[in-house]
Amino acid sequence: xPPAPLLERKRQHPMTASDHAFAEVPQSxxxxxxxxxxxxxxxxxxxxxxxxxxxxxxxxxxxxxLSALAGSTVVNLFFESSTRTKTSFALAARRLGADVVxxxxxxxxxxxxxxxxxxxxxxxxxxVDAVVVRHQTPGxxxxxxxxxxxxxINAGDGPHEHPTQGLLDIFSIREQLGSLEGLTVGLVGDIxxxxxxxxxLWGLTKLGAKVILCGPPTLVSQRWQELGVExxxxxxxxxxxxxVLNLLRIQFERQNTPPFPSVxxxxxxxxxDKRRLRRARSDxxxxxxxxxxxxxxxxxxxxxxxxxxxxxxxxxxLAVRMAALWLTCGPRAGEPxxxxxxxxxxx
Amino acid sequence: MPSLLIRGGRIVDPSQSLDATGDVLIxxxxxxxxxxxxxxxxxxxxADEVIDAEGMIITPGLVDMHVHLREPGREEDxxxxxxxxxxxxxxxxxxxxxxxxxxxxxTQGAVEFxxxxxxxxxxxxxxxxACVSRDRAGKELAEIGQLVEAGAVAFTDDGSxxxxxxxxxxxxxxxxxxxxxxxxxxxxxxxxxxGVMHEGLVSLALGLPGxxxxxxxxxxxxxxxxAEVTGGRLHxxxxxxxxxxxxxxxxxxxxxxxxxxxxxxxxxxxxxxxxQFDSNYKMSPPLRTAADVEAILDGLVDGTIDCIxxxxxxxxxxxKMLELDRAPFGILGLETAVGLSIxxxxxPGRLDWPRLVDAMSTLPSRIxxxxxxxxxxxxxxxxxxxxxxxxxxxxxxxxxxxxxxxxFHGWQLTGRAVATIVGGRVKFRLHEAAAAS
Numbered sequence: 001x002p003p004a005p006l007l008e009r010k011r012q013h014p015m016t017a018s019d020h021a022f023a024e025v026p027q028s029x030x031x032x033x034x035x036x037x038x039x040x041x042x043x044x045x046x047x048x049x050x051x052x053x054x055x056x057x058x059x060x061x062x063x064x065x066l067s068a069l070a071g072s073t074v075v076n077l078f079f080e081s082s083t084r085t086k087t088s089f090a091l092a093a094r095r096l097g098a099d100v101v102x103x104x105x106x107x108x109x110x111x112x113x114x115x116x117x118x119x120x121x122x123x124x125x126x127x128v129d130a131v132v133v134r135h136q137t138p139g140x141x142x143x144x145x146x147x148x149x150x151x152x153i154n155a156g157d158g159p160h161e162h163p164t165q166g167l168l169d170i171f172s173i174r175e176q177l178g179s180l181e182g183l184t185v186g187l188v189g190d191i192x193x194x195x196x197x198x199x200x201l202w203g204l205t206k207l208g209a210k211v212i213l214c215g216p217p218t219l220v221s222q223r224w225q226e227l228g229v230e231x232x233x234x235x236x237x238x239x240x241x242x243x244v245l246n247l248l249r250i251q252f253e254r255q256n257t258p259p260f261p262s263v264x265x266x267x268x269x270x271x272x273d274k275r276r277l278r279r280a281r282s283d284x285x286x287x288x289x290x291x292x293x294x295x296x297x298x299x300x301x302x303x304x305x306x307x308x309x310x311x312x313x314x315x316x317x318l319a320v321r322m323a324a325l326w327l328t329c330g331p332r333a334g335e336p337x338x339x340x341x342x343x344x345x346x347x
Numbered sequence: 348m349p350s351l352l353i354r355g356g357r358i359v360d361p362s363q364s365l366d367a368t369g370d371v372l373i374x375x376x377x378x379x380x381x382x383x384x385x386x387x388x389x390x391x392x393x394a395d396e397v398i399d400a401e402g403m404i405i406t407p408g409l410v411d412m413h414v415h416l417r418e419p420g421r422e423e424d425x426x427x428x429x430x431x432x433x434x435x436x437x438x439x440x441x442x443x444x445x446x447x448x449x450x451x452x453x454t455q456g457a458v459e460f461x462x463x464x465x466x467x468x469x470x471x472x473x474x475x476x477a478c479v480s481r482d483r484a485g486k487e488l489a490e491i492g493q494l495v496e497a498g499a500v501a502f503t504d505d506g507s508x509x510x511x512x513x514x515x516x517x518x519x520x521x522x523x524x525x526x527x528x529x530x531x532x533x534x535x536x537x538x539x540x541x542g543v544m545h546e547g548l549v550s551l552a553l554g555l556p557g558x559x560x561x562x563x564x565x566x567x568x569x570x571x572x573x574a575e576v577t578g579g580r581l582h583x584x585x586x587x588x589x590x591x592x593x594x595x596x597x598x599x600x601x602x603x604x605x606x607x608x609x610x611x612x613x614x615x616x617x618x619x620x621x622x623q624f625d626s627n628y629k630m631s632p633p634l635r636t637a638a639d640v641e642a643i644l645d646g647l648v649d650g651t652i653d654c655i656x657x658x659x660x661x662x663x664x665x666x667k668m669l670e671l672d673r674a675p676f677g678i679l680g681l682e683t684a685v686g687l688s689i690x691x692x693x694x695p696g697r698l699d700w701p702r703l704v705d706a707m708s709t710l711p712s713r714i715x716x717x718x719x720x721x722x723x724x725x726x727x728x729x730x731x732x733x734x735x736x737x738x739x740x741x742x743x744x745x746x747x748x749x750x751x752x753x754x755f756h757g758w759q760l761t762g763r764a765v766a767t768i769v770g771g772r773v774k775f776r777l778h779e780a781a782a783a784s
Contacts, residue, residue: 139624
């Protein structure tokens with residue numbers, strides 16, 4: 001039996017005043033997918049952040065449920081392990097009333113040699129409305145959009161981008177400091193292998209912040225300067241100028257040859273500790289996308305200090321992912337919603 | 348054997364400094380008359396077959412000295428038969444096939460196998476390039492003398508560099524005895540390890556592992572030094588970087604026996620293409636920057652880069668429809684090379700016709716030491732007839748190749764081979780092919 005049309009199924013849920021606010025995706029949002037922040041405009045990013053703020057408010061800080069995506073099915077297609085992001089997407093989808101299916105590469109047909117495109121097409125044929133994809137290879141979510149008829153959200157593609165992580169970092173800064181315009185944000189650590197760094201870089205600069213990339217030359221290429229961002233290899237020099245520091249994890253798993261002689265030496269040069277904190281602005285905001293290596297990028301006392309927004313980031317992740325899901329597969333003016341079509345019609 | 352008369356075209360044959368309107372008469376597989384008024388009316392009347400070439404360019408048959416035919420071992424990608432069919436459809440009368448097959452071409456028997464398969468395919472000439480090292484393993488020399496006896500025209504471990512510098516030195520020394528060139532794939536593997544594209548601003552933004560220009564240039568530098576010290580003949584394959592062009596230019600100025608080739612994709616596309624994450628843009632060496640493309644074009648103009656070769660590298664569609672890091676390196680070349688060369692080199696006025704024909708026929712023949720690349724009287728009757736003004740759209744679904752991994756699908760090109768004549772026999776005519784399909 002085909003699934004009931006969205007509107008019909010929606011009636012099974014009580015419509016609240018806040019649901020009416022999310023009845024239709026604004027027409028200014030023209031994208032079908034959320035793949036990267038590089039190709040979004042400042043207006044697109046602001047719309048995402050504003051939508052996330054509205055969801056956060058309407059759900060009492062991401063705690064209660066809405067029915068904005070009732071009747072939709074979201075699949076978490078994770079080719080690379082993840083706990084935090086996968087859980088965050090699943091909760092965000094459920095907060096909007098959507099059903100969530102998890103698909104992990106381990107133990108699937110992928111280990112039997114099936115291509116990722118075939119895997120995704122099979123899931124699509126089962127009638128899902130959005131695919132949240134994480135993959136170790138840059139561009140894989142982009143390739144999926146050429147083969148699938150449903151919305152694709154990039155939940156991290158290798159070292160390329162992690163748009164919802166970038167958005168939640170920016171959301172957290174905006175919530176704390178009001179605006180991004182004129183702020184100086186230091187991204188510190190493994191820039192070379194960090195998708196978070198790339199999404200932050202594009203999002204922050206589009207919204208008017210100044211970005212400084214900081215770390216050893218083996219992890220922070222001079223070439224970034226060609227994009228108009230500042231590159232520094234000396235954290236202590238840039239520290240007093242930063243309003244925000246985003247401390248990025250060293251991705252030991254992605255290195256061919258070690259980019260620095262020892263963890264001890266790295267921590268000595270770049271770890272954010274109490275000593276460095278004293279030299280920073282008193283209103284410095286500290287972010288870390290997690291999982292954090294305590295004692296490498298940041299010492300435990302700083303990670304847990306009042307200036308650290310690490311746990312706010314996690315909550316805000318839900319709000320941002322609700323916004324991403326809804327803008328990607330929410331109902332649009334003049335269009336039948338994906339789930340109101342008979343099953344298999346798109347396959 | 349019947350005779351064939353090609354009438355009234357612009358004959359461009361740099362081997363005899365000929366660029367004039369005229370006729371070519373081929374009898375018994377050999378050129379018997381060429382030039383303006385070279386063919387008497389009685390000869391003309393007696394020809395078994397006549398091709399009207401008015402408005403066309405007549406060239407010595409084109410030679411692609413860098414083609415992967417995949418057979419034996421990877422017949423799902425290409426076979427000698429399908430590759431040879433693609434060659435004549437692209438205007439090539441001769442190809443040199445690269446030995447990174449499975450097993451690699453490192454024995455007389457393997458060379459013989461290629462020759463037999465090519466004879467059976469009966470399309471273009473297939474010249475065999477054999478391995479430098481036994482089993483292409485880079486440990487010890489293959490039986491180069493035996494391979495020469497079997498007909499190998501050059502040696503390469505392409506797909507990989509000859510990594511051991513001493514083995515490379517020995518290969519240069521040993522090949523001197525037979526006056527055979529070593530075709531070198533130039534890459535320092537530690538520097539390009541895991542890379543899928545050129546290392547630069549684009550790879551930085553995309554988070555894709557890069558293959559730095561230095562990985563190619565360091566190895567070119569090594570091989571130039573070894574060619575100099577041994578007096579051996581180095582041919583640099585698929586030159587792709589500005590620094591590499593400069594190294595070759597300097598070596599030539601010093602009189603070192605070095606030649607070089609460039610591919611149509613390296614003088615046409617840049618690393619910006621990778622923003623589409625399409626594995627059809629993934630090849631080794633990778634697409635470089637716009638500045639590198641300019642340097643390649645300059646190298647072709649001033650002769651630093653002797654010739655154009657395609658590095659035709661077919662891969663079955665299911666292998667290319669993978670994530671960028673899992674998809675293999677390689678791009679088709681045979682059926683788009685003439686169109687791309689004319690569109691990119693002749694139309695904008697970068698090269699004139701004699702230089703292009705030199706780069707696609709005469710010089711590759713000279714480097715390989717094969718009796719092709721000329722329409723002198725007595726030469727083998729290999730001829731390509733090109734319509735220089737024909738505009739056409741590349742359609743990968745019509746390729747004769749077994750694979751479709753071309754990023755040029757859908758491109759509008761100017762110039763195309765309309766007839767390919769091998770040993771005096773017409774092997775391909777575009778209009779017949781179009782009518783048949």
